[in-house]
Amino acid sequence: MDHEPVIEEFVRYLSLQGRSAHTKRLYRGRLLDIAARIAPRSLLEATPADLEAWRASLTVADISIVAYVAGVRVFYAWLTAAGRIAHNPALTIPTPRLGRRLPRPIGDDDLQMAILHAVGRVRAWLVLAGYAGLRCCEIATLRRDAIYEHAADPYMIVLGKGNKERAVNMSPYVWTELKLYGLPRKGWVFPRLDGKIGHTPAGSVTRYGNLHLHDCGIDETMHQLRHRFGTVGYQETHELRELQELMGHARLDTTAGYAAHSRRRAAALVNAIQPKPVTLQVVRNMN
Numbered sequence: 001m002d003h004e005p006v007i008e009e010f011v012r013y014l015s016l017q018g019r020s021a022h023t024k025r026l027y028r029g030r031l032l033d034i035a036a037r038i039a040p041r042s043l044l045e046a047t048p049a050d051l052e053a054w055r056a057s058l059t060v061a062d063i064s065i066v067a068y069v070a071g072v073r074v075f076y077a078w079l080t081a082a083g084r085i086a087h088n089p090a091l092t093i094p095t096p097r098l099g100r101r102l103p104r105p106i107g108d109d110d111l112q113m114a115i116l117h118a119v120g121r122v123r124a125w126l127v128l129a130g131y132a133g134l135r136c137c138e139i140a141t142l143r144r145d146a147i148y149e150h151a152a153d154p155y156m157i158v159l160g161k162g163n164k165e166r167a168v169n170m171s172p173y174v175w176t177e178l179k180l181y182g183l184p185r186k187g188w189v190f191p192r193l194d195g196k197i198g199h200t201p202a203g204s205v206t207r208y209g210n211l212h213l214h215d216c217g218i219d220e221t222m223h224q225l226r227h228r229f230g231t232v233g234y235q236e237t238h239e240l241r242e243l244q245e246l247m248g249h250a251r252l253d254t255t256a257g258y259a260a261h262s263r264r265r266a267a268a269l270v271n272a273i274q275p276k277p278v279t280l281q282v283v284r285n286m287n
Helices: 003-016 021-038 048-057 062-081 108-116 120-132 136-140 172-181 202-215 222-237 240-247 252-256 263-272 277-286
Strands: 155-159 165-169
Touching: 003 021, 003 062, 021 048, 021 062, 048 062, 108 120, 108 222, 120 136, 120 172, 120 202, 120 222, 136 202, 165 240, 202 222, 222 240, 240 252
Parallel strands: none
Antiparallel strands: 155 165
């Protein structure tokens, strides 16, 4: 098939942009999926109808569909700009409209139970996600020399989306759990276990973390531990700007999507504007 060379060319282009290995792997997978569906024609010959049929076949959540389509549009915009195709067939791929979504943090009791029943690296992953707000891909790529436990305020240097580094403060609890896990002297904090060189794949952190949660009877996923970090962090401090930096968001409104308001404070607000007892008594007397 002649689609494979163009995919690899595109991946090299992404490398020049500094895209992470995880991002490149996702782009490659989506393009290979489309290529398999339109075979024996190549990706260069895809029509708008082909891409709409691929989009219709997706069975993931709406937010994932939007991300998948965005990646395909980047690929075809690149082909068009390079003069490889005359018209961009991805311009008309329909996507669902995403309404405002509330954060869905894991409950504190469930998180504590999951940590209590976890061992080894899975326990450390749960702690880093729930109490430091790290994404699974950031947990996977954490390095020992990026943990500064002797600083006045201990912190970690985390490699986030787009290969952007940020400093994440580390509580005594997080540091204690990392020590109990058994930190290496150097290199990856969570190296591969299959004998190959490198860090544990981000997909493995997601998969095995989620499996452990579900084995504990918990429906939430690893990403909802990050929701918990954002929600509790905001409710305790109301420091949305600081939370944005800690979570590695480019936009403040993205952080706001993780920071659920306090239901207790909301209830107090609603109760504060209800009619006073004397008003209710007057209404009863009138009736």
